[in-house]
Amino acid sequence: MGIRLGPNRYGKAESRVVRIVRDTERHEIRDLTVSTSLHGDFTAAHTDGDQSHVLPTDTQKNTAFAFAKKHGVASPEDYAIALGSRLLEATPYATGAEVVVDEHAWDRIEVDGAGHDHAFVRRGGEVRTARVEVERDGVHVTSGxxxxxxxxxxxxxxxxxxxxxxxxxxxxxxxxxxxxxxxxxxxxxxxxxxxxxxxxxxxxxxxxxxxxxxxxxxxxxxxxxxxxxxxxxxxxxxxxxxxxxxxxxxxxxxxxxxxxxxxxxxxxxxxxxxxxxxxxxxxxxxxx
Amino acid sequence: MGIRLGPNRYGKAESRVVRIVRDTERHEIRDLTVSTSLHGDFTAAHTDGDQSHVLPTDTQKNTAFAFAKKHGVASPEDYAIALGSRLLEATPYATGAEVVVDEHAWDRIEVDGAGHDHAFVRRGGEVRTARVEVERDGVHVTSGxxxxxxxxxxxxxxxxxxxxxxxxxxxxxxxxxxxxxxxxxxxxxxxxxxxxxxxxxxxxxxxxxxxxxxxxxxxxxxxxxxxxxxxxxxxxxxxxxxxxxxxxxxxxxxxxxxxxxxxxxxxxxxxxxxxxxxxxxxxxxxxx
Amino acid sequence: MGIRLGPNRYGKAESRVVRIVRDTERHEIRDLTVSTSLHGDFTAAHTDGDQSHVLPTDTQKNTAFAFAKKHGVASPEDYAIALGSRLLEATPYATGAEVVVDEHAWDRIEVDGAGHDHAFVRRGGEVRTARVEVERDGVHVTSGxxxxxxxxxxxxxxxxxxxxxxxxxxxxxxxxxxxxxxxxxxxxxxxxxxxxxxxxxxxxxxxxxxxxxxxxxxxxxxxxxxxxxxxxxxxxxxxxxxxxxxxxxxxxxxxxxxxxxxxxxxxxxxxxxxxxxxxxxxxxxxxx
Amino acid sequence: MGIRLGPNRYGKAESRVVRIVRDTERHEIRDLTVSTSLHGDFTAAHTDGDQSHVLPTDTQKNTAFAFAKKHGVASPEDYAIALGSRLLEATPYATGAEVVVDEHAWDRIEVDGAGHDHAFVRRGGEVRTARVEVERDGVHVTSGxxxxxxxxxxxxxxxxxxxxxxxxxxxxxxxxxxxxxxxxxxxxxxxxxxxxxxxxxxxxxxxxxxxxxxxxxxxxxxxxxxxxxxxxxxxxxxxxxxxxxxxxxxxxxxxxxxxxxxxxxxxxxxxxxxxxxxxxxxxxxxxx
The missing domain is CATH 3.10.270.10 (Urate Oxidase;)
Known part of the structure; x- marks a missing residue:
């Protein structure tokens, strides 16, 4: 009775990506924890130690930071769709990429009754979440x-x-x-x-x-x-x-x-x- | 287009059950974190607030402690099978009960080169786990x-x-x-x-x-x-x-x-x- | 060269005290984590196992809950002063009582533009703290x-x-x-x-x-x-x-x-x- | 009534230093969490933003890693004495350096009844601690x-x-x-x-x-x-x-x-x- 590889995936978890938008003096901040993973045909990495299909998790991390600049973070969902699409494109043997984002909210510090341009206090409390699954045939978005x-x-x-x-x-x-x-x-x-x-x-x-x-x-x-x-x-x-x-x-x-x-x-x-x-x-x- | 209840379950999570076996002067300790849940036909509780099918999570907790005495804890798996079977038996509208157990290991304190009868030091490190699913037609055990x-x-x-x-x-x-x-x-x-x-x-x-x-x-x-x-x-x-x-x-x-x-x-x-x-x-x- | 007891204290840490004020339909909530301790002449408890000077930590906990009712929680500082004073009064051999309070803030849930009467969302973010030291000769308050x-x-x-x-x-x-x-x-x-x-x-x-x-x-x-x-x-x-x-x-x-x-x-x-x-x-x- | 700077110190907390000794095929591992701080005359950094007395916390971190190589880790105490002495020597305006070390224990994995040369399992349970205070006139060591x-x-x-x-x-x-x-x-x-x-x-x-x-x-x-x-x-x-x-x-x-x-x-x-x-x-x- 043979033994075989079952379901598997791999990725980089919990990259702490902070994006400041400073096009004007009034800065914006998006503070994200980003986890990515790929699934598909990665059998050889498991059975033969052959990494030729495997986009390193270090590369996944690099892409997460680069896309915070290149694509920006209009919303966790939008950013995750762009990032997941790129990871899938870069990895021919993958059939899908998943991107999970937690967003940590900040408020502007109030000074003389108005929100400050570049000083923030973390709001605490709930965390906004997004999970995006980019498959070869479509994209599925779950907010939370x-x-x-x-x-x-x-x-x-x-x-x-x-x-x-x-x-x-x-x-x-x-x-x-x-x-x-x-x-x-x-x-x-x-x-x-x-x-x-x-x-x-x-x-x-x-x-x-x-x-x-x-x-x-x-x-x-x-x-x-x-x-x-x-x-x-x-x-x-x-x-x-x-x-x-x-x-x-x-x-x-x-x-x-x-x-x-x-x-x-x-x-x-x-x-x-x-x-x-x-x-x-x-x-x-x-x-x- | 109608709206309906999808998958659901409920239970009591993380009861901290400590069982001392003291039949002789040489005590034994089993230290467990126990979570139980039931699934089945609990639709009325969701849609009409009707609890008549619902065995309270407080009762599930009571049963977890009572079974540590009544059935004992020969192993996490054995205890979980007994507990899950009881919960399913007690809840006619449930189709299955799940019991998840973490076991925290203790070592005897060494005194003069021998393990003490009733003094222990927590081993730390890994946690032994068991997950038992008791369905109407069988029992499934996952150790870990x-x-x-x-x-x-x-x-x-x-x-x-x-x-x-x-x-x-x-x-x-x-x-x-x-x-x-x-x-x-x-x-x-x-x-x-x-x-x-x-x-x-x-x-x-x-x-x-x-x-x-x-x-x-x-x-x-x-x-x-x-x-x-x-x-x-x-x-x-x-x-x-x-x-x-x-x-x-x-x-x-x-x-x-x-x-x-x-x-x-x-x-x-x-x-x-x-x-x-x-x-x-x-x-x-x-x-x- | 003799051996003796040095500085010591004891108490009950992290009682989770929640006080609802419901004198009108518009409820208020104060959500506290309360730690109390006593110091003074408790040498006999250490050296001879003699508890006759020792007000149990269980009693300290009871008092923390009772005073949330009896004295109320106008502020963490005010409540801590009352509680510490009581503990010192009840323990003749103590020279001082310390009460440390963390307050967890809640906001009213907004419904139709107004805060709800009895539904709240935890604010998260920072925790307000108070530390009160009640000594025989005075009270010292540190907010934070x-x-x-x-x-x-x-x-x-x-x-x-x-x-x-x-x-x-x-x-x-x-x-x-x-x-x-x-x-x-x-x-x-x-x-x-x-x-x-x-x-x-x-x-x-x-x-x-x-x-x-x-x-x-x-x-x-x-x-x-x-x-x-x-x-x-x-x-x-x-x-x-x-x-x-x-x-x-x-x-x-x-x-x-x-x-x-x-x-x-x-x-x-x-x-x-x-x-x-x-x-x-x-x-x-x-x-x- | 004037306002002045009171007690102060600064440092780098929780550097995760792992030292492998591989002089022979039988490796040894020391796994430390290291925190260092300096105290002394750092008033100008507070009152005038003048950093000329301040050895950066980044340098303290570098020194912690370099000394794991240069001095080695025969014990947490020994390593902390060497590291604290160096930090004090490098910072003329400091009067003292404190080094706090937590050591996380590992056991050799047992294979065929013997401990493996280079594979380890973390022991868990208690953490060994050391706190060393290097002052200009002496060194104080607290183990724990x-x-x-x-x-x-x-x-x-x-x-x-x-x-x-x-x-x-x-x-x-x-x-x-x-x-x-x-x-x-x-x-x-x-x-x-x-x-x-x-x-x-x-x-x-x-x-x-x-x-x-x-x-x-x-x-x-x-x-x-x-x-x-x-x-x-x-x-x-x-x-x-x-x-x-x-x-x-x-x-x-x-x-x-x-x-x-x-x-x-x-x-x-x-x-x-x-x-x-x-x-x-x-x-x-x-x-x-």
Whole structure:
């Protein structure tokens, strides 16, 4: 019974690319973490140590920096499409290139009520993400956000669940709901999209749906959010969520003669609930 | 065009379960991080907030701790099979349960040349992993190791690679090869396996193959390692690797009047190469 | 030659205290990580295992949660003073209590142009800090900020430095200056201070001074910032900075036929410069 | 009331220096993280942006790598003394140089029962540390270990402690005691010491004392350990400990019809107890 190479890919992960646009005195900054990879026919590198098909990961890194200059970074998606297309073009034996970009946001420092021309403070909080797959027959773009930490201090319950011999949890009528959301949405086309406007609109809708939806479970909140995004954006084919349930437990203050009607909580680290869900369109098959 | 729920699952992640066996004065310790999840028909929880099919993640956590007592932890795999089977049994609408276990190893503290009965020092280094999928029609077991940091100070080259306009890398005849290996191997059956003996044998073979194989690329080293494991263990159907290439760059000491024939390196953090490969048997389709 | 106990203290670190104020429909949130410790005469606990002087760290934790209800969290400083005073009062053999608070900021989620009543998004970025030392004879308050990541894309040089045989660095006329600032400022008194207003004013001044000061070294920028804070705030006795120099190296794009006039940088992880400086008043001795 | 510069220092943090000794076919590896800093008269750099006294942090880094070749790494302490002496010699306006080294241990990979010549696996677990302060009038050496994770599954109690209105903790007759120890010991002289032998002996004594001492509190264990080290090593002037109490809480399995006599625990992350203590000699003043 023979042994063979199965799925494989290789690339350069986490190049920290910072691009300053300084065409005028008012600078712009784009701060990216870029990972690239190639897949295709690289069997000989594995079985015979033959590198003749292999574009080095060092070259992939060089290309990532060069394209920040040559092509620029109008958006993570746009930059990733250009970079992935170049890597595929340069590597005849590859069948596809993947580029994953995290963008770290900066705000201008405020001086006398106005944003400074060339001084910035990192915004922190969520990270904007893009994943672009350039195949020989097309380009697939998935935009997203991660580390988006959300909390509702009321408007959340959890009750009526299945019980067994190991169930001790009580129904909760009013609890804190908190998560560090990762959402990724796949676009149905890769050209003619204003990626920055699309990102801003989806992000705002995710936030407002979370805020205004009464939650009978984190699952329901995610589905409602996904539904809202798909209804509002016909160019989005599918949206997926990874949502840790960041438990906030009500602290029992009765031993100290204090009541605690939803006021003092301990934020727990581990374990945590973990909910994953995709919302899609009827006719969609999940790609790839 | 309708909108519907796509793939989804939920569970409790990273319960820190510590089991002391104290039947005699010579205690044993098993130290686990346990994550469980269920998938199946949980649509109503998403679309209508109806939890009647949903075994709470809190119950999953309770079961993880109870089974550390009731069933014990002979091995991560054995414990995970028992736990996953129970979760599936308790949740009629689930079609499958997944249990992922990380095991953190401890050594006995040495006192007067012998291991102490009840005092331990954490071994550190690599983490043993197990992933068990209990479906209605069977059980699938994947064992593994992560954070296994390996280094060869010679016996590694990288040359003859594809070059393009963005290539500046020179051929390397003798370089440091280092990685923080993650390897996972899927067993072809789930019963009658001595999981602890199997783990020890695979781990030893991964290490010795890395040590003794001349490397013309990290890809070749991974393939050789996978091949060795499959050849020696007929019960293993497939093995996959995720291997960051932890670059060690030779430092140029010439400005200081010093030569540096492979003696002083800077260990870089980011970016890093990232190689992923699966080695499988001819007739195997990747499961699932 | 005898052996004795030297300096010692004990406490509970990193209690995650979340306080919701829900007196009206418009909730407020204060999200704190609280560490407390006691020092004093705890020799018997060390030498004889006698705990009769020791208020358990578990009790310290309970008190931290109870005081979030009983005293509330008008500001980290105010809460820490109350908590530290209580711990010292409860522990006759202690000579002092220290309370360290990190505050994690949240913004209201914007819905239809207005902040929502009870839904929040974590702001990320910098963390507000307070350290309060309650001694038998007085209270000392140090406010601060950490993880404040700042960057100037021009207006920074570094030249004219000392050179020796191991120096290869060239003068830089125009470079990126970036840091993840930690600043802590000690107040000369502990009562009658509007801690929230003081924090906001100092933070704004730190940011604007960084932005508007031409930098001939990170040291000069820190000193100018400290001077500006002390000049503007007579109630602040001293300010200290810990400032990693987060290097952004200009990428050489010449091999690819591209010039790079300050546009494309690689953000490095390690090693990094590390600058520490205190700015104080003439008559001040550093306390304690 | 004037404003002036207070305490300050600067340096290069976390250079990742890897030194291979390959004089024979049996290679040796020393893997270090090196941080250096200088203090002295650097006022002009702060107040006037004048760098003429300042040896760049880039030069400090170069020197760290060059000395790994030129001087070698017989031990972290020995290397740090040489490096700190050089930095002080090169910087006339400095009054002192500090070098902090973390050493990451590697084991030879075992092949056919013997350690391989040039293939290594990172040991993980604790990190050996050294801090050397080179002043104009002498050298001070502090050795240490961190991330040494220890656990006793019995032989530990905690009872008879002080109680107040916020105390809910019960006496514990038999609990798990676990910590991630950081210990640092200051030597009374800097020459004529076999640093590697000294480290090995202290580490072994810390471990065995932890194992064999019945613990009525973590404080007592630390003091006993420090006492044992000072009694056995007359060249050590003082030893300090930072010891988080890594709580392992007994899980209540009674709701599931199971008893739990010290067998199943949940390992908690936060909050944690934090004990700090120094053990010294009668006549010692803490230096500096």
């Amino acid at each position: 956000v991660k580390d988006l930490v959300l909390l509702k201090s009321t408007g959340s319950e959890f009750k009526g669940f299945l019980r067994d011999d190991y169930t001790t949890l009580d129904d909760a009528d009013d609890r804190i709901l908190a998560t560090a959301l990762r959402a990724t949405w796949r676009h149905s086309r890769a050209d003619g999209v204003d990626w920055n406007a699309s990102y801003a609109a989806v992000r705002a809708l995710v936030l407002s749906t979370f805020a205004t939806t009464y939650s009978r479970a984190l699952q329901e909140t995610l589905y409602a959010t996904g539904r809202a995004v798909l209804e509002a954006h016909e160019g989005i084919a599918e949206i997926s969520f990874v949502a840790p349930n960041k438990h906030h437990f009500l602290v029992d203050l009765a031993p100290f003669g204090l009541d605690n009607p939803g006021e003092v909580f301990i934020a727990a680290d581990r374990p945590y609930g973990l909910i994953e869900a995709t919302v899609t369109r009827e006719e969609e098959d999940r790609w790839p | 190791v992560k954070d296994l940091v390996l280094l060869k100070s010679t016996g590694s080259e990288f040359k003859g690679f594809l070059r393009d306009d963005y290539t500046t890398l020179d051929d390397a005849d003798d370089r440091i090869l280092a990685t923080a290996l993650r390897a996972t191997w899927r067993h072809s059956r789930a019963d009658g396996v001595d999981w602890n003996a199997s783990y020890a044998a695979v781990r030893a073979l991964v290490l010795s193959t890395f040590a003794t194989t001349y490397s013309r690329a990290l890809q070749e080293t991974l393939y050789a390692t996978g091949r060795a494991v499959l050849e020696a263990h007929e019960g293993i159907a497939e093995i996959s690797f995720v291997a960051p290439n932890k670059h060690h760059f030779l430092v140029d000491l010439a400005p200081f009047g010093l030569d540096n024939p492979g003696e002083v390196f800077i260990a870089a953090d980011r970016p890093y190469g990232l190689i992923e490969a699966t080695v499988t048997r001819e007739e195997e389709d990747r499961w699932p | 900020v950490k993880d404040l990541v700042l960057l100037k894309s021009t207006g920074s040089e570094f030249k004219g430095f000392l050179r020796d045989d191991y120096t290869t660095l060239d003068d830089a006329d125009d470079r990126i200056l970036a840091t993840a600032l930690r600043a802590t400022w000690r107040h000369s008194r502990a009562d009658g201070v509007d801690w929230n207003a003081s924090y906001a004013a100092v933070r704004a001044l730190v940011l604007s001074t960084f932005a508007t000061t031409y930098s001939r070294a990170l040291q000069e920028t820190l000193y100018a910032t400290g001077r500006a804070v002390l000049e503007a705030h007579e109630g602040i006795a001293e300010i200290s900075f810990v400032a990693p120099n987060k290097h952004h190296f200009l990428v050489d794009l010449a091999p690819f036929g591209l010039d790079n006039p300050g546009e494309v940088f690689i953000a490095a992880d390690r090693p990094y410069g590390l600058i520490e400086a205190t700015v104080t008043r003439e008559e001040e001795d550093r306390w304690p | 270990v961190k991330d040494l994770v220890l656990l006793k599954s019995t032989g530990s109690e905690f009872k008879g402690f002080l109680r107040d209105d916020y105390t809910t903790l019960d006496d514990a007759d038999d609990r798990i005691l676990a910590t991630a120890l950081r210990a640092t010991w200051r030597h009374s002289r800097a020459d004529g010491v076999d640093w590697n032998a000294s480290y090995a002996a202290v580490r072994a004594l810390v471990l065995s004392t932890f194992a064999t001492t019945y613990s009525r509190a973590l404080q007592e264990t630390l003091y006993a350990t420090g006492r044992a080290v000072l009694e056995a090593h007359e060249g050590i002037a003082e030893i300090s400990f930072v010891a988080p109490n890594k709580h392992h809480f007994l899980v209540d399995l009674a709701p599931f019809g199971l008893d739990n006599p010290g067998e199943v625990f949940i390992a908690a992350d936060r909050p944690y107890g934090l004990i700090e203590a120094t053990v010294t000699r009668e006549e010692e003043d803490r230096w500096p």
